[in-house]
Amino acid sequence: MKKSLTIRRPDDWHLHLRDGDMLKAVAPHSAEFGRAIIMPNLVPPVVTGEQAGAYRDRIMQALPEGAALRPLMTLYLTEATDPNDVVAAHADGLIAAVKLYPAGATTNSSSGVTDFDKVRPVLEAMADADVPLCVHGEVTDPEVDIFDREAVFIERVLDPVRRATPGLRVVMEHITTEDGVAYVRDNAAGQAMGGTITTHHLVINRNAILAGGIRPHYYCLPVAKREKHRLALRQAAMSGQGPFFLGTDSAPHTDSAKLQPCGCAGCFTAPNTMAILAQIFDDEDRLDRLEAFTSLNGPEFYRMAPNDATVVMRRHDAPISFPDRITVGDETVTVFDPGFDLFWQMEPA
Ligand SMILES: [Zn+2]
Numbered sequence: 324m325k326k327s328l329t330i331r332r333p334d335d336w337h338l339h340l341r342d343g344d345m346l347k348a349v350a351p352h353s354a355e356f357g358r359a360i361i362m363p364n365l366v367p368p369v370v371t372g373e374q375a376g377a378y379r380d381r382i383m384q385a386l387p388e389g390a391a392l393r394p395l396m397t398l399y400l401t402e403a404t405d406p407n408d409v410v411a412a413h414a415d416g417l418i419a420a421v422k423l424y425p426a427g428a429t430t431n432s433s434s435g436v437t438d439f440d441k442v443r444p445v446l447e448a449m450a451d452a453d454v455p456l457c458v459h460g461e462v463t464d465p466e467v468d469i470f471d472r473e474a475v476f477i478e479r480v481l482d483p484v485r486r487a488t489p490g491l492r493v494v495m496e497h498i499t500t501e502d503g504v505a506y507v508r509d510n511a512a513g514q515a516m517g518g519t520i521t522t523h524h525l526v527i528n529r530n531a532i533l534a535g536g537i538r539p540h541y542y543c544l545p546v547a548k549r550e551k552h553r554l555a556l557r558q559a560a561m562s563g564q565g566p567f568f569l570g571t572d573s574a575p576h577t578d579s580a581k582l583q584p585c586g587c588a589g590c591f592t593a594p595n596t597m598a599i600l601a602q603i604f605d606d607e608d609r610l611d612r613l614e615a616f617t618s619l620n621g622p623e624f625y626r627m628a629p630n631d632a633t634v635v636m637r638r639h640d641a642p643i644s645f646p647d648r649i650t651v652g653d654e655t656v657t658v659f660d661p662g663f664d665l666f667w668q669m670e671p672a
Pocket of ligand 1: 337339362572574
């Protein structure tokens with residue numbers, strides 16, 4: 324049995340750090356990652372290069388001394404986004420990508436896009452300047468069943484947008500279905516498409532949320548789907564193949580916001596993500612593919628070098644422990660519970 328594994332320092336290609344007290348509380352839990360794509364869905368959202376720069380400074384202040392993490396900022400695409408601002412912010416190294424939320428799709432997405440014709444000039448400028456577009460891949464049409472929203476998004480939005488904007492490179496974020504896996508794989512030539520997969524979607528299916536009592540801490544968007552989809556995600560993540568890489572979508576909400584008649588969507592996985600991933604790759608005898616998923620495929624898509632530094636994943640003889648929750652002011656945030664013992668832990672090399 325393998326007891327340790329040295330890999331390039333991992334990156335997180337989809338992370339929510341929020342702002343204010345929440346930012347200060349959660350940022351240290353991602354400090355051991357090399358880079359992270361930071362989601363812009365604050366209130367109000369991060370829509371200009373200037374705002375992205377100011378948010379980046381707040382993140383740097385919230386990180387502990389010696390943190391490895393370098394935040395890669397994104398802009399929130401709105402129907403009023405200025406193509407020149409996007410291209411300039413990318414050229415200045417201020418942003419790494421632009422994020423598309425269909426209006427109303429998830430937490431703080433009310434400024435998102437309804438009319439895709441209005442953002443065509445931005446998307447064309449991004450294609451020319453090689454700025455990747457990260458998409459929350461769900462339609463928001465109330466007629467569409469929530470479990471079908473990803474598959475319908477591919478057909479109604481993603482594929483038409485890609486056809487209308489040749490050269491635009493797209494990350495389909497937090498894929499949750501075999502349809503998403505297939506679309507990314509079939510369109511990955513020339514790094515035209517990438518797909519991030521979260522830690523929690525590799526662990527839970529929809530039963531975790533709904534069977535035997537409702538469990539709000541497993542509710543996230545896109546919502547977890549049937550078991551066959553979870554298995555397709557596992558296969559993609561463990562394939563070692565280029566288009567699939569880690570984006571945790573670690574999305575903290577206070578317990579009081581989660582435990583409501585209408586609770587917030589999001590799983591907070593930053594504290595134990597690498598432990599969970601090493602565990603499930605080990606369980607499936609695929610530890611040799613962990614590094615590709617967490618540390619190599621993402622930078623390749625974003626046309627960056629892998630991190631120089633390495634980390635050691637070590638397997639302990641007894642299960643390791645994580646706090647059930649962390650404190651934010653006088654509130655708490657519950658840490659994702661995978662529901663099985665974790666023996667692996669990441670150590671600085
Ligand atoms: Zn997210």
